[in-house]
Amino acid sequence: MPEMASNEGSDIIMDKFLKDAWATPPSSPGTSYSELELSPYTHGMRISIENDEEFFNFPTTARAKSDTDNNAAESKKHSNDSIKCDCDIHTSPSNQHLPEIKILEENKNKRRKRNTDNWKREINKKKRMLGEEYIGFRKVQNKIVQDVPRMKRVLNKSICAKACKKSKTFDCKRFSEQQRKHIFANFWKNINWQQKQKYVCSLVHVQNTKATKRSKLKKSNSFAYFLKDGTERRRVCKNMFLSTLGLKAWTVRSWLTNTQVSCSSKKKRNSTKNSKKKLVKNFLASLPKLPSHYCRSTSSKLYLEPVIETKSQLYSLYKNNALELSLPVVSRCYFDNIFSEENISLFKPKKDECNTCIAFKTGNISEAVKLCPKLNASAAYYKTKLAVHNFTAYNLVTKEVVCYWFDETAADLKSSTFANFYMDYISSILRKDVKPVVIYSDGCTYQNRNSVVANALLRLAIEYNVDITQKFLVKGHTQMEVDSVHSVIERKLKNRQIYLPSQYISTTQESRRNPFPYIARELDYTFFKDYDNKEYQLYESIRPGRKKGDKVVFDLRVLKYSSDASINYKLSFESTFLELPHRPKRKWNKNTPHALYLSRIPIQKSKYQHLQELKHVIPSDCHYFYDNLPYKQ
Template identity: 50%
Template sequence: MSWHEKKMYIASMVDKTPTTRKTKNSNSRRSDTKVYYLKVNDKKERVCLKTFLETLGIKEWTVRYWLGEKTTIDNESEPSAVVATETKKESARKYLMALPKLPSHYCRQSTSKLYLEPIIQTKSQLYGLYVDYSVSRNEPVASRKVFEGVLFEENMSLFQPKKDACDQCCAHKAGNMSDEQYIKHIELKDLARIEKTLDKEAARKGTIHALTADLQAIKLCPSLNASALYFKTKLAVHNFTIYNLGTNGVACYWFDETACDLKATTYASFLVDYLTKLLENDPKDVVLFTDGCTAQNRNNIVSNALLRLAMAKNIVITQKYLEKGHTQMEVDSVHSVIERKLKNREIFLPSQYATITKEARKVPSPYRVITPDHTFFKKLCS
């Protein structure tokens, strides 16, 4: 049966009779008694509620909800009620779409939801703000049930996404770190955040180039749902991403293990290639934000490669590292978008990752994808 047929069947198997006895001094709102039937040899036989529910495999609230909808389905003489409900749903949807939302970066492997800012803690608080907003603008107010239905349809949630756990924060929470050390750790984290914000504002004004860079989690090729593939040897594919804070431009370097391995010269080659093209048209100082991974960013090979480029272009290139455990950056949003695009997709060739990345973003501009081969990488020394 379809859902509509199920509703009609339930409605035909339940009779409502007026209550025959009222309890004295009672505030009960029950106006009728429900009598439940099941068909036995094409004959309706009366049964108890428990037998009725367990035979059909439904809950009591489903029966009550469907019986309440019966009059709405059959009553076509009051279309204004349906129109009013749709108007209220549109009002609730318009309000929710206007709220700022957070990407589901830290839950991207298990959910594709969008999260409202953590300022709002509960659905009751969110609904209260919606009511105040609608009343102040003389707009129709949706009921709590309709409002939460729209919240579900738009795939939004109040659940705060999980964050990368910081070892030092966890140690302090467990009582294994002194308050003085923890306070110093938080101060360094805040200083790094402030530094990145100031450089981002300077980049937006056009005085410097501010970049964030990071390596996406390893991808495998082929990537299929077939269980037999689990035991097969697969090719490791990597994506080194650079995000321009001033222009929101993104460059994704997709490469696999046949082109190069994960060593310092690999990342130095990516940075030198990107900066060389960037500085050809707009030569000015560069600030690069990364995490403190030694093999990837915090080593003399990468620093010397950037130093030689700075001397050749007559500019200053500054490397800045975020505090360990608190290295969330704008470049992480690129990886989040790509992984959402890759969800439930079958990958047979490494080149498919590059193709899907190009389709992942439209505004303000598509991601720029580079697929280097083994000739691209330079033999740099410390």
């Protein structure tokens, strides 16, 4: 991978470089834009330890194929002066504020929902409901064909009998043409079919006819028709009623006789539909889920465990479960609609990408959390499992990789946990050779951009008498080389069953052979120190403002930790360093912090019981580990 040099030192303008990479023609002779190969990486945190000059890798690097030899020679030339490494927690999302580059946000990763309003059949139904011209249906040789043009509903002229005009019972003469037009327009333009039926039924009074001894019954019911004059109902003749509403007699009679039956059957259908929907929701609720690590501060969405990879697999699992319990099975389409309504998703979180980078996307992002046990047995689908995390450090010069593996009983995902990784890895390098350190990281608050990590890095700067600069990459360009390690490990884990967390260690070591295997460390609770303790911190806050409305931590772009126990900041890569408005403490504890945990962290009792239930599909020599897991009583 080519390295690009700059003589601007630690003040290199990151976002300007990102723009210039696209705007500036290639400097090498014989290289054109058509020969540039884009190499995307997933987001992470980059560390650069330097002597005289500062080097960094462009997050979406323009790599010229014709300059391979030149780049290799340039890299070899500076290999003795610069050591670079990448670090990334496998569970670290980025959720950051971007003052530098305005990126058009798009609705990404959202399942498109069907819009029935644009369907031809639905448009035709709507036209029919509004009284407009539409295409009707007819039956041809036991087939339903839609090819019958229907005329537009119009207000017909009322033809009342002479007796009706003179009658004191009917008030047809009280309705003017203007009133009839208003009633007609309101009936066809403002209400749906169900409301139309209720409206007609409320204006027609049905009476049972009585038979006399002299005459036989010709009809069982008689109808009295009414129209509304404001809020008052006035009786009119049948012709006036039908012509004003633009209806036919058989339509009114059908609505009057079938409304009660249709309402009761509709309730029955709705109750059946709701019961099926409830069964699907109960099934989805029974599946184990994981919280979002990528936007936990702004999203409450839960993710299904990565043992379920596709919706087809999920639907098959639901169908088999329903058949075993003799429950009704809904269609795949209806199942997907219910799944979309719930606040859950398949576990495929993606890194933040800008509109330019997403066009050159080449592969899937590896999972953000590993599970143990990792089984192919169907019994594992309904059980919660032990979460295992991986923090990876990558040295770009030596290509040395260190993976820190730990499960949820060793540590949780809080700022002090990540501060321990910073302290351990950077101090191991500084013990060999003291050089200025530049850290490139995303803006994830609980992981990178917080006062706990800032104070831990300041302790390192004071202890080794070296300046440490931490730069927060622009959103959309936080993809890092370290994610190649995760990808290699992911391929090695494919189709492999994991029974113990220690198997992730051996798998990591087997994932690469050349130039040398990955270094994997399995951590327990004794590794972690309490850097969150205020006694060991110089600065209580790294906020660049004091009052309401001032800049906040999200606005920080660069932090510089100096050996004189001071922290300076930048709000943009182009600006100059400013001193934090908060004064450091005069007295603070310089000793190594106390242990963060006194014992293993207990898991939930329900998770412990689920793991015990999975022992019948786990080899017996692994049972001891699960029997000794701490859990909440």
